[in-house]
Amino acid sequence: MKMITGGAFQGKSEFAVKNMSVSESEILDGGTCVPEEVFSAVCVKNFHKLVGRVAEKGGDVIDFTKKLCRENKDIIIIIDEIGCGVVPVLKSDREYRENVGRAGCIIAENSSEVYRVFSGIAVRIK
Amino acid sequence: MTILVTGGSKSGKSSFAESLLDGFSGEKIYIATMKPYGEEAFSAIERHRKMRKDKNFRTAEKYTDIGEVKIPLGSAVILECLGNLLANEMFKDGGEVRECADMVEKIVGDIEKLSTKCSKLVIVSPCVFSDFRKYTVDTAVYVKNLAEINRRIAEISGCVYECVYGIPVFIGGKNENNF
Numbered sequence: 001m002k003m004i005t006g007g008a009f010q011g012k013s014e015f016a017v018k019n020m021s022v023s024e025s026e027i028l029d030g031g032t033c034v035p036e037e038v039f040s041a042v043c044v045k046n047f048h049k050l051v052g053r054v055a056e057k058g059g060d061v062i063d064f065t066k067k068l069c070r071e072n073k074d075i076i077i078i079i080d081e082i083g084c085g086v087v088p089v090l091k092s093d094r095e096y097r098e099n100v101g102r103a104g105c106i107i108a109e110n111s112s113e114v115y116r117v118f119s120g121i122a123v124r125i126k
Numbered sequence: 127m128t129i130l131v132t133g134g135s136k137s138g139k140s141s142f143a144e145s146l147l148d149g150f151s152g153e154k155i156y157i158a159t160m161k162p163y164g165e166e167a168f169s170a171i172e173r174h175r176k177m178r179k180d181k182n183f184r185t186a187e188k189y190t191d192i193g194e195v196k197i198p199l200g201s202a203v204i205l206e207c208l209g210n211l212l213a214n215e216m217f218k219d220g221g222e223v224r225e226c227a228d229m230v231e232k233i234v235g236d237i238e239k240l241s242t243k244c245s246k247l248v249i250v251s252p253c254v255f256s257d258f259r260k261y262t263v264d265t266a267v268y269v270k271n272l273a274e275i276n277r278r279i280a281e282i283s284g285c286v287y288e289c290v291y292g293i294p295v296f297i298g299g300k301n302e303n304n305f
Binding site: 003005007079081082083084085086087091094097098100101102104105107108109114116125126 | 135138269291
């Protein structure tokens, strides 16, 4: 499993296409896909959005992420870094942030390679 | 020696900060700055307590004026966290801004006082500087103060780490092998 993170619009998907032999059409969009599709996908982007969608439907984000790590060991996961602001006013926003943070930590732990992309430049952090 | 551990929310800062003192044989003190008000604060405090349960920390709750905490000479200290400390110092419980001529100097001074008493000091501080939202004036001052305090600590500390989804990324200074 590989993980690519960083801020929004930093070139994370481009990095996957250029360096991980993934084609653009193989990248599932976590913002719109059927959540279960991720268990067999080659690559997923916007995984943070998928986390939000799973939670909205009453699913357990931690279980979902752990299942993904078990069942799709070769997937490339692209996830925005979203926790770097002041604590949000809305409770639902705070919960979303927590869920994404926890899910991201599980993915990072299970990944053999983790990259962080900043202004198009990827730094391997694991 | 002082070390700064920063990172976004739920990025594994505390767990990494605690692991930095794993091999320390002297007394370990955990300065908790979060006020136990409200359900969310309570559950966050519980979660952190569980996390450090078997790591031999003595917890000292101190919400402001951390320079006053009694520290046996030679102890190791984790200050958790600067974000809460600054909020407690800046805002009264009703949210009203407390008068202080120079908040940054006050807190940096308290940290310096603390650091002279202990042999190792790990400071946990949230990274809140990459957000798209427009904050209120008071919150914007809070963010600026926190950034300035972080920078001042980075100057005096031996090293700075940023946690990213549980991975500690070494940002600068001496690495933890010298810690």
